[in-house]
Each structure stands twice: as structure tokens, then as C-alpha cells.
Amino acid sequence: MHDDVTAATLVASRALLGHVARSLAPALTEVTVPQFRALVVLASSGPQRMGDLAERIGIHPSTLTRTIERLDHGGWTVRAEVPDNRREVRVDLTERGAELVATVTARRRTLIAETLASLSPEEREAVRVGMEAFARAAGEPDPQDLLELGM
Amino acid sequence: MHDDVTAATLVASRALLGHVARSLAPALTEVTVPQFRALVVLASSGPQRMGDLAERIGIHPSTLTRTIERLDHGGWTVRAEVPDNRREVRVDLTERGAELVATVTARRRTLIAETLASLSPEEREAVRVGMEAFARAAGEPDPQDLLELGM
């Protein structure tokens, strides 16, 4: 059904994935994928308790402790005690950490913009319409899904 | 520059990534990402010498030996001696291995088709035009890039 549209979308998805991968690559020389995953969640959901973060990512709390240990050590995150509750630990990005995530997004945007720059205004408009329609149809992806790919 | 098109494409890329991740997820319960990477290369480049495969993937030959060891053990690949050269070792997918890769692709296609099914014929046509234009502008992605994401 709708084979030609599907095929076109598949091809385009490969191209987009190339952009995604290239935007991600520099960050992955700094941190690992699971580590970057944690940074992304922190960037989008804000500072939070260790337990909540572990739950969001879908890993065991003890695993998160080790991961954040490494991120702390690298200067990407900080852990701070919560004033009115000495049990909980609040983890947040450092500037460095926030910047790493922002860099990836910015790079992705740049790559896409560069690609679009080679199109004619009419084609660009066609891309806009098509992409918007597709995005609308697909809806927001499950964050859990995206995490698999370190997004 | 062209901020609205770029934004739309970024959003669409997130949606597509969701599809990619979901198509990949079942396979990742069977093999690891580096292992799947090897299967993908074998599926697209065909059976080949260990050394060539290692080079294509970008890992040390000794690392590949271990990875293929595990894939062999799981029944995803087979190693065979080359008749006229007793030094070289030829790796190939088993049926099972080929099927795993094919399943992921098929699933991705299905997810995309399902998404498109909710659009009107006019919108679908717009998606086709837009996706084709984008893919044309982006060109074929560097296979090395895609491998990062287990494609």
C-alpha cells in the first residue's frame, strides 16, 4: 500500500539518520551512549532525583549510580543534596554537560539546513509541507524509543 | 536560514527515529548493537573475508574474531575456509541471520506505511514529493555514519 511514498520515506529516513549519526559522533568521543542518554534526559526533563532519573531511563538505580559517578568525574553532571531531605540526591547537568547536548542538536540543525540550502525555494517548500504532514501523522515518538538511540 | 523548513525536518527526523528505534528493538533482544552492525554489513556487502569485514566496520580484527565467535555460536553467521586459500576465512550470514536483518527492515517499512495510511491522498503525495527532494539533496549517507546507529 502506497509503496512509492513508503519507499521515498525510507530513503529519506536513511539520509536523515546519516545526519543524526554525524551530529552524535563528536559527543560519543566524550561520553558513551548510555551516558549521553542520561545527559539528554537531564537536558529535557531538568534536574531530578537519582531514582526518578533511573526510572525514566529504565535502568536499575545502582547502575545509574555508577553511570553518574563517571559523568560527575568527567564534569558533565553534579550531584547535590536536597536541603529539606537528606536522603534524596538531586542530579543536574553542569554547563559543560548542557553544552554537550546543545552542541549535538545545533550540529544536527546545521546539517539539515545545509542540505536544504541546495534546494530551490519551491522544493524547500515541498519539503516543509511533506515533513510537517509526516510529523503530524507520526505524532511525538515515545521518549523511551528514542532513548535506545541516545536521543 | 530557512528556519521553518529546518524545524519541520528536525521534528520529522525525531518521528522517523522513533520508527527506526522500534524496528530495531526486537533484534536487540537477540544480539547486541555491535553484533547487529556486523550482520547489517554482511547483508549489504555479502559474504567476505574477516579482515575486510573488520575494516568495513572499523574495528580491530581481533575484536571481530570475538564478535563473530558469538554470532556463530548464536547461529547468525558461519565461517568457512576459502578453498584456494587456506589462510583466509570467509564469513557469511546464516538464513537465520539474514532473516533477522530482513525483519528489521520489513518492520520499519511497515511502521512507515502505517503512519502514511492515516494521511489523505493529497498529503501522502506531498510527503512523497518532499521526501524525494530531501533525499536527493542529502545524497546517500556515508555507510560508516549509519553503522553508528546499527543500520
Next chain:
DNA sequence: TGCGATGGTTGCATCCGTACAAGCATAAGG
């Protein structure tokens, strides 16, 4: 035939992710 180059595997070391169980604080409620 014998020596150097080639292709792959093994030994070894390291790091990361992962979970479970146990432990140690601290908070909360009776």
C-alpha cells in the same frame, strides 16, 4: 627451499553496562 609478508586467532588487560543483594542513612508514621 627458505624468508618475508599476509590473514586470522589467542592471551591478556581494561573499561563499561548491567543487575541483585546487602547495607546505611534518613524520613515518616504510629
Next chain:
DNA sequence: CCTTATGCTTGTACGGATGCAACCATCGCA
């Protein structure tokens, strides 16, 4: 207060990815 629940960390164990160095077999060429 004392007991139980909560939140996080530590101890322990394991598997996978990774690279380097050493090794072994084989090929090719002089």
C-alpha cells in the same frame, strides 16, 4: 521513641567490546 519504608550507594559478579602484542599457519616470491 521505635519500627518500617524510602533513597541511594557499595559489594559482588558477569558478559560484551575493545585494542595490543604475540603467535601460528599459509602464501608468494626470490
